[in-house]
Amino acid sequence: MSKELYTDKVMDHFMNPRNVGEIPDADGVGQVGNPVCGDVMRIYLKIDGGRIQDVKFKTFGCGAAIATSSIITEMVKGMTVGDALEVSNRHVADALGGLPPRKMHCSNLAADALLAAVNDYRVKHGLSQIGEPAGHGAHQHEHDAADADDAEAGRPPCTLRVDGKCVDPQAGGVPARKARIAGGG
Amino acid sequence: MSKELYTDKVMDHFMNPRNVGEIPDADGVGQVGNPVCGDVMRIYLKIDGGRIQDVKFKTFGCGAAIATSSIITEMVKGMTVGDALEVSNRHVADALGGLPPRKMHCSNLAADALLAAVNDYRVKHGLSQIGEPAGHGAHQHEHDAADADDAEAGRPPCTLRVDGKCVDPQAGGVPARKARIAGGG
Amino acid sequence: MRRVYLDHAATTPVREEVARAMLNFMVEDFGNPSSVHSWGRVAHEAMEQSRANVARLLGCRPTEVVFTSGGTEGDNLAIMGVAFARKDSHNHIIVSQIEHHAVLHTCEYLEGHGFEVTYLPVDGDGLVDPDDVRRAITPRTSLVSVMHGNNEVGTVEPIAEIGRITREAGVYLHTDAVQSAGKIPINVQEMNVDLMTVSAHKMYGPKGAGALYIRRGTRLQPLQHGGGHERKMRAGTENVPGIVGLGVAAALAYDELDEIPRGMTVLRDRLIAGLLSIPRSRLNGHPSRRLPHNANVSFGDIEGESVLLALDMVGVAASTGSACTSSALTPSHVLVAMGLSHQEAQASVRMTLGRVTTAEDVDYVLSRMGPIVRRLRAMSPLAEGSLAPREAETAASGAHLQHAADLDKPGCDCSGDKGVRR
Amino acid sequence: MRRVYLDHAATTPVREEVARAMLNFMVEDFGNPSSVHSWGRVAHEAMEQSRANVARLLGCRPTEVVFTSGGTEGDNLAIMGVAFARKDSHNHIIVSQIEHHAVLHTCEYLEGHGFEVTYLPVDGDGLVDPDDVRRAITPRTSLVSVMHGNNEVGTVEPIAEIGRITREAGVYLHTDAVQSAGKIPINVQEMNVDLMTVSAHKMYGPKGAGALYIRRGTRLQPLQHGGGHERKMRAGTENVPGIVGLGVAAALAYDELDEIPRGMTVLRDRLIAGLLSIPRSRLNGHPSRRLPHNANVSFGDIEGESVLLALDMVGVAASTGSACTSSALTPSHVLVAMGLSHQEAQASVRMTLGRVTTAEDVDYVLSRMGPIVRRLRAMSPLAEGSLAPREAETAASGAHLQHAADLDKPGCDCSGDKGVRR
């Protein structure tokens, strides 16, 4: 796959997204804004016996955001809540046959929304909130291959980064403007 | 005539120059280097009764230099010395059907060489040397039409000049390098 | 599948007549115009013929036209050229907030090099108020730059009026006419401008060629050094085929300026009316002071890239904002300056018509647009009737805010994440 | 009349294959590579294919190739880009005296902006001594720039050796490979360079396109601001047809690198031998370390433009020095640096062969050259046997010296007086 192109699988999930919609009596609802671009995703969970019985989503976002939203709902349906939180943005991207490097950040939306929905469920059940989902911190720093070299050379301004800057919140790479949009989303 | 092109008359005088050669027993010989480009012209005069009986030239220079050398010899042959000195570089250019603005400076070579030859003749005859030939000062400042505007605007660096600089010695426009080459010519 | 290209503001196809002329100067009359031999002379003459054609389109003298590699270089040369040439006495520049990035990022660069820049606001239709220009001018102002026709929303600015103000104040005026050239009349005299940028590939000429009008007597520092080409304003072997293409395109545009745009306006209005018949849509840009080929509409609650992608699946080419910002993460700076919310801005779709666009093309696009908007709205968490999330649920994104302070000022996001080719 | 083009160092015809590919991306696949729709994707893919082709020719990674508008821009971007990016810690640049004006005039510009430039001498054959590079490097040196093949005299410089020195010293090395690319093997790894400039129109590609190799990790400040094209190193809508043309030209050049230059060297040597059989002639440039297409000969006592004009009258295209300096008044800075007197330099004629040059072409030129030289010598006041003028007779020109001090430093004289089209 050319690194600039969406796979057929992405386009399939974009054109025919699975599990779009709402669950009126959801056990957990999570909505997040993507700190990079301001796009928004909401996830509804129906949880029974620690297992995700049903899941639906709504997404305001790019093609990759819609496709990752769609596929993550397919992936976690039927999983235990614990296993679902192990699903990282990288897993989601892999399941789609890969995402262009510049769209890797879009896959965070799905993992973050899932976490938010689970936390909503946990709060309702008197449990403590959980931090970052598994793999989030480790995997989110999804720059393309050029970055390894950039680091060697002391991060020169001329080499390709994801959108010319680090997009990992851990690394301080999120534009305030974007984060604000997202927060207000 | 496009301002970038040599006229047919120039090309005729370049390909078939008149009066090329030397006069071994010349009454006056003048050689000058063109201060702009370093090209060199030598003129031989045979003078009798204050009249130019014969004239020959040799030129190391561009097509315009050769053509102007050729035509000035045609023009002054038979003239009185006084009349010959009235022949300006502009007259020479006009006689050739015009020169491209950028080649106007080439016509100075012919007028200057003629003056040098006349002065050589005058020194030999105990006469004082003469300064600039007629029209030299007034006419040599041969910039193209753009210059009028340049002057209005206080000589901005972006507008066309002859070779990007003033070529009139009176205006201080001669590159030292060039002048030195010419002097050493 | 029908294919409809409605992205003529991003770039246009090269016209056959233009391509044919260029081909000759690539394969046959391929000389270097600086050469003194006959190959060089032929190339040089062709270049000067083009200069005359461009001069006719702009209403200036051929000697006032400098060929460039395109609109971006023209904007850079105009702004940096004047700024650096006058920097000893003047360090202030005025531009509008809705300029193209070629202007805005050049200004940002200048801000890092001792210049002050005033970014003028626009009203809700995208218009600059000439009085704002007047008020912003100081004794240290060297240049005002306000674009003629905006590339995103199509609003046409009151350049002649601004020009009267800059003339009076003795300040240079540059206008970016990349979008307006060939579409509405332009004339540097009537518009009172000292510098004007045009680009060939926006008017059926080739990419990689453009021109900058520099009023005689205007002081500029060149950007690129080398041979003394283009009156020492632009070093480098001249792109003769590109220049010839620009010249032919300019001549054709000039000759057809009366016919084409008229029919285009009718089609554009049909397109706009159709798009506005979709619920919760709004037109961006001025309703009447508008480029004849531009329609820009925002749809509530849906996001731009997904609309483009869905349109692409049915063979329709459109963009969000400019070609450049359509691949950017940030919402259009133009729409934000016009007062749209970030989400309104993110939901804008620009469709720009061309010479060959037909009524059938427009109707085809309209027939597809409604269902696409409905489908995406059904998916949107922002659309009416969707269950609103509670405050706490947005915590995950709020958490990111704490890192925001570490950031570099974000640069141009062109070619950024949002733009992806599938 | 037979027409023989021997000015391939000035520019080359665009090959049919190249022109055909370009035509498609002008008329059919005309999209803007920044656009997200299918038109844009096709253009983008073509551009990346070209990048891969250029990378193969240069021996680098595609991500290290930035497309430019030509060799002049490449040289400017490399030199100003590094100079300004490192200016806080480094303010010294080293170049040779025989660089192209695109390098030299950029350095002059930098000298006016707080930089120091060392201009390295060359020997009589035009070779830079690597030891001179070593000695010139200081702790404040940011960049060395030495061209690969000289455009006027064809001498090929010892870049790999210079590269070993710059590597050791931790200084960037740029080489201008505009003339050598496609004619002799180039490889950025083997040559130890960090930046390399190439230009399409010198290798049967189009004018207005070129590339700069930027080794990954090299810090550069862009020249042109705007959209984030070319990894933010070069804003502006990409010249897709030009880039495609460059890519096809690069691929063809790479594939044919073994065949063409061999036959060309044989023809070149036949041309050189014929020219040197004319009395009082001398070869300029290195006899063996020389570009395969370059012949450069000086003829005593005659002047360059008049030779070119006479050659032009018999259908032959040649130049004095470079295309650029052939229209300049100043004698070639390259020949002067090599120790030629001003008049020897003024009397040089450069003939550069191309892919389609034949033995008949060479013989035709040689048959015309002798008579032309004889005719012009008969007219020259400098030729042997001519009556020498006395000292006093040069007074008229000496008088001009007094004005010399008022002068600005003369800039590039390209497109200056000497160059005239008839």
Ligand SMILES: Cc1ncc(COP(=O)(O)O)c(C=O)c1O
């Ligand atoms: C208004 C405006 N200015 C400048 C440019 C840049 O021109 P170019 O694409 O020729 O670099 C564009 C288009 O990209 C534009 O629309």
Ligand SMILES: Cc1ncc(COP(=O)(O)O)c(C=O)c1O
């Ligand atoms: C050695 C060299 N460098 C740079 C250039 C400039 O390249 P371009 O003509 O593409 O601007 C040339 C040719 O003009 C050249 O011969």
Ligand code: FES
């Ligand atoms: S660009 Fe926002 S999620 Fe993809």
Ligand code: FES
């Ligand atoms: S260039 Fe020297 S006389 Fe014409």
